[in-house]
Amino acid sequence: MQCETVKVVHQDEVQGGYRLLWLDAPGIAPHVRPGQFVHVLVPHMEEALLRRPFSVYKADGPVLQILYKGVGKGTRTMTYLRPGDQLSLIGPLGNGYPGLSTGRYPILVAGGYGMAALYLLARALPVQGVAFFGGQSASDILCVDEFEALGWEVRISTEDGTRGERGIITGVIDAWWTARDADAEPVEAYACGPNGMLHAVARRAMERDWRAWVSVDRNMGCGVGACLTCVLKVRSEEGGWAWKRSCKEGPVFECREICWEMEEAG
């Protein structure tokens, strides 16, 4: 982990408001593991004190890429960044995804920026399985070629039916699961997306004996474990619960750890 002043190399729009930001971050980029994130101090937004967390989409040599969407003040301000602009980055942060357990079959489940957040993992895994990408509309389905180029089978659904099946992605997952050989390897799922999607994956994992790693999206303060903003409830040994910091002990948790029933509200 370090705090580095990095330079914008390039930025452009991918599709539907999603943008790709290339940063020259020689101190941080080489150390990023799949599922980790960086904490960005958005320039020209002095009245906002907090950094914004972004998963690393790609990291090649000194350059890392962030795929993001303008949803609020910070991300909209980021769209103004131009090559040569400087910004401060803390990273790599968080625990990231663990590797594949021996004998398990990997599936990926993603929504929104989650597709980008899973790319480094998809590249690192020794086995290529199925990637399930869900979104509202065709413009929310990202990076498909990239995953296919790595050897993954990508299955898609959109709520408005403009790409892949119509409906939510769990429908596609369930169909795949039903059609699957009963004696195939056990599944290890890796998910990143809206909390509802993560919970849906978690429910299936617990029913079907999958192992499932979900990357949760909680509002963050410091990003390094100091402020206790980003906590979520995990089961503790004595049958109770304890807070864990999603910036430090997360953002990736095995789905059985999370107290979903208590987290629903948050």
Next chain:
Amino acid sequence: MQCETVKVVHQDEVQGGYRLLWLDAPGIAPHVRPGQFVHVLVPHMEEALLRRPFSVYKADGPVLQILYKGVGKGTRTMTYLRPGDQLSLIGPLGNGYPGLSTGRYPILVAGGYGMAALYLLARALPVQGVAFFGGQSASDILCVDEFEALGWEVRISTEDGTRGERGIITGVIDAWWTARDADAEPVEAYACGPNGMLHAVARRAMERDWRAWVSVDRNMGCGVGACLTCVLKVRSEEGGWAWKRSCKEGPVFECREICWEMEEAG
């Protein structure tokens, strides 16, 4: 007076940190009188609440020009403005300079952005006299060609001697005054620059029976007379003093109005 959203047409550096900003302000530009100012809301500086006041350098048709220097947060942020950027302007504001009294000989005295602030006046006056421009160094002497093109004789001094006489401008003024015919027309002076320069002009005006209009530079809040930030002490009828608002009753005052002894500190 109106509040107008205007567009940046162009911006470039003139010299020594002074920059020229062209704004397309069709609602305001045509109404500007010499010595008036506009109140600029600097964009991308949300944590700063106050507008910044700037004299209008030139106003041609719908376009007005501001000549400014990056001295602080607001002016430094303004250097980032690019063609097409929008900003909010209130103007024209203040009383501006009065015309020349019959039978008087006009002189201009300026330092820093004051040279720009006097340009519209120089263009409007029916008689061309002498313009005295003082600065720290050659790079602080602005717009000389423009004034000469209007038929003004420009006399210059710089403290480091890099342009014109070495020393402060009052030396040049005094030499001019001494060399002048005793029976020449009485002088009407128009001054804009640092407070010390204004006071020096005022002292001479009072000794030598000049009429002298000085444009004072006071920190401003609202710019329209509501907040009472920009007040200065003027003599009142009963031999006492009263506050006047430099944004409303000023920024131009006849020098005898101002309680210089009380204003020195401010």
Next chain:
Amino acid sequence: MKTPVMVASGTFGYGPEYAELVDLNKLGAIVVKGIALHPTKGNETPRTVEVASGLINAIGLPNPGVDGFVEQYMPFLRQYDVPVIVNIWGKTVEEYVEVARRFDHVDGVHALEVNVSCPNIKEGSALFGTDLDMFRRVVDGVRGATQLTVIPKLAPNVSDIKVFARAAEDAGADGISLINSVPAMAVDVKTRKPRLANVTGGLTGPGIHSVAVRLVWEAAGVVNIPVVGIGGITKAEDALEFLMVGASAVAVGTASFTHPATALEVTDGIAEYLDRHGLSSVGELVGTVLL
């Protein structure tokens, strides 16, 4: 009131200053700059200093006095169809009472906002806002001196705002407004001098908004009279927060300096919100925060 959005005392002059920029008839009310019995010059300069998301002012309540105000500004204000609320202050209880008495029958004046909380008066006035007993005496006195609507304006720098809110109600106030500016100070480290001639001043602007929301929430919870929410409003959402925590009206202050038409934009924004949520009046929003 056509809209619950007023302009706050001291930030909109006496009306004429903004009349060219803002349609005064569209304001909920104009609360004029604080008026005292006699003309007052106010503090030395510098009188304001900009800080992060805030403005500190120590204007010191310069004003033309009751008579000067009525003569110089009321004829202008009577031309408009907008309620005029006069913000009043005094150096003694007697002065407050006398000012209130004089305004009692002034045509065109709709209410008195009683400024007990301006931090920039040295002669003890500050205490009216933080000393419960003095606060009671002022509100009592003003109440007895006028038939006009009486709205004490509370100081934020107290240990328990609820006590002051209740005291105002008990003394017969028709409403309360809050908050006034928060006592603050800034030093120019180059010169080691305070940035304000008055040394300290009052902080206003977006930086105090969340503090004001908390205080309005606490105050509105303990009184039955209407509450005016003031502090750091720059957009409709800020005003909606005040309404939801219990204010029935709001006033825009410092934001008018930045964007003169803020109050009108807030009015429009509230109307849109009502529309979007199928509500027919602002009243349906008041105090509806979901706890």
Next chain:
Amino acid sequence: MKTPVMVASGTFGYGPEYAELVDLNKLGAIVVKGIALHPTKGNETPRTVEVASGLINAIGLPNPGVDGFVEQYMPFLRQYDVPVIVNIWGKTVEEYVEVARRFDHVDGVHALEVNVSCPNIKEGSALFGTDLDMFRRVVDGVRGATQLTVIPKLAPNVSDIKVFARAAEDAGADGISLINSVPAMAVDVKTRKPRLANVTGGLTGPGIHSVAVRLVWEAAGVVNIPVVGIGGITKAEDALEFLMVGASAVAVGTASFTHPATALEVTDGIAEYLDRHGLSSVGELVGTVLL
């Protein structure tokens, strides 16, 4: 202390969190997150919300308790050459006293900062900071229970900070620190729900700096014990303001989230200022504001 610049409680964890980013040995002191007698879970989420130039938090003082803290974090902290100040709190006077007693002989703990002013504790703890009598009892109790340096941390939301500053000195405190966060509230107007699970929280960051400077100035003027200035420091100038109005040390809070190395940069900036003005120690700046 090598530098008068510390990091404030709750904004720097217990040390390890920032150790990779900031050389802990260069800090004036680490004030750790508030510790209570027993482990505490703290509030529900959301726990923080960003506002203009500020952050509102209602973390609710989660902590591993005295024993947990000493066991989990003191071995780490003892590796560094940096004073450790433990911020302590309790729900009753007895708890405060017991916590103080337990820390009395813990190797590596240099001082106790007594948090009487956290606005996020519901069980009455908030009152310790605004009720003079309860404040006195806590400081008295802690003073009697430990040989360590005792630094009560004052709440900003009182009518007169001077009274609390003097009470702390009278009760034998070795210093005082101020300010803690300012009670605040924010509402999400889309959902009409408070933005914090705890409804209200404490405002911190640059937006409160000028309020803190004013309070430090008032407090430092009435006591002879050292004062720690806290609130909205983001750069050396902010710290210099505190020193000039009378603080002998400062602590950087929220700014560490934005720029982890803020405290170190403030230290460097102060050193440069001393150099530029031909001063040999911070002491020569303390209380030198020119009035």
